[in-house]
Amino acid sequence: MTDRTIRSLANLRGSASTARVLNLSRVHREHGDTDAWRDQPMFRNPMLNRSMIVKHRLRRDEIDRFRFRRYVATKIILPIDAGDLRAGGRYLFVGEAGFETTMTQAFGLQPDHPDIQTLRIMDGLPGLDPFLLREQLRRNGVTPAPCYFNLSEADLGAMIAFVAEEISPLVDLSLGPDWDLTADNPVARLTDKILSSSAGEDLSALGLTLRLAPEEYEEGVFCWKGFLYYKWVLRGAVGEIGDVMEAVRVTKPRGRPTNQQYVTLARSRETIRRRIIDTCDTTANMLRVYDDAFRGLTQEGRPTAFRDFLRDAPHLFAKLGERLGAIQHIVSFWKYRTAPGKPVPTPDELLDMLADFEVSLTGRDDAPTGSFSLAA
The missing domain is CATH 1.20.140 (Butyryl-CoA Dehydrogenase, subunit A; domain 3)
Known part of the structure; x- marks a missing residue:
């Protein structure tokens, strides 16, 4: 393992949920003793639920791992020592050749297991932005606890306000520009529906x-x-x-x-x-x-x-x-x-x-x- 490999994996420890990294190892360290973490896991398999999921730009020597040409893949990383990421880890890509066989051998998961479906949902997204990941999982009936997503109430409030501002012309189109702002705010209703x-x-x-x-x-x-x-x-x-x-x-x-x-x-x-x-x-x-x-x-x-x-x-x-x-x-x-x-x-x-x-x-x-x- 090169020095670059050690630094790149150890540096992932600093983030929990970003556009590129879903650090379930850190989520476990910070929330593993809570009922929400246990009762509403991201993955049912304990090893997967303490892994790192990374959106990875494929290198030249990695493209042939896939049957179809792609440039960004979803990497599952299992740290060898969760307490010391400098020790490195093992990884595989979602959807690479032999993926289902490897998941059965490594985790005991059959191709129809819910965790495989969750991984495929993640792989279908261009990134791991917490808001979009949460929404796409919900669309597909997967509802992990809030601790798995790095979303603050302040950020959610700011985004809701932004969406309300953006879609107000659609309300004007439906009701006319002189609609009466009452307690039953049509912009708020439409914003709630969109989100x-x-x-x-x-x-x-x-x-x-x-x-x-x-x-x-x-x-x-x-x-x-x-x-x-x-x-x-x-x-x-x-x-x-x-x-x-x-x-x-x-x-x-x-x-x-x-x-x-x-x-x-x-x-x-x-x-x-x-x-x-x-x-x-x-x-x-x-x-x-x-x-x-x-x-x-x-x-x-x-x-x-x-x-x-x-x-x-x-x-x-x-x-x-x-x-x-x-x-x-x-x-x-x-x-x-x-x-x-x-x-x-x-x-x-x-x-x-x-x-x-x-x-x-x-x-x-x-x-x-x-x-x-x-x-x-």
Whole structure:
């Protein structure tokens, strides 16, 4: 196991639930003695319920583990020693060749076991954002306790307020701009419906109006919810992205880099700056697709624009989640690694971080063309 492998696994200990990492080992340490953790587990299997689930950008030598070409996979990591992550761990990818056989051999789980279904639900999401993960699991009848999701009441309140502001034109379209704000607030009612786990059913009249099949409409509404969530996340992260870009540009490593390291650092800094800008532009363009479609429905008398958006939403949602997840990962990991009190990274460590950021920001067009393995 290389030093890079040790650092990358040990650093996961610092987070519980993010866009990229679901750290069930930490959830167990902090909540394992509670009734909620025991009575409403994420996974029924004890080993899985103390694992780490990571959205992982596949490397060149990992792509052949899958029958179908993909660029991001869901990695299950079992730490060898949960108390000392520097000891490393074993891992496998959800959906890799021989996945079901390995799950039976390693965990005793048959292909129809509920835990396998939960893993496949996670694998179908572009990221592990706590809100979207919770909602997608609920849609499929899986209701883990709140301790498994790193969601504060303040964040939920802010997001609900944002969604209410965003969808108010739909209320105006239905009731007219002069509707009376009473205790029975129509914006609040519609917001609750959109954010509920039964949103597709609650808004079925809209699906009939748009002439979408029930399953097509239900999936589109979930992705609509995802677009609203990602739009809220991006609005709050714009300032942090700029701060991190500047910090990556100016941070000097601890110790003197070699000439080769100096050249590589300069190249990596510029590559990351350019890719962050490109990723943010692409993300903004995808969100603009939603904005244009919603405006067509609510202001321009073009409901077919929103119908087309809902049909395309699952594909757009996956791409949007991958790109925004990469940005969130860079921001959160940089802040974690350079927090006050932590040592300034050495040249090797800084190069390591920047190399990871470059891989995270690799787009589909730039991306490289089985059993448990040592965690990497």
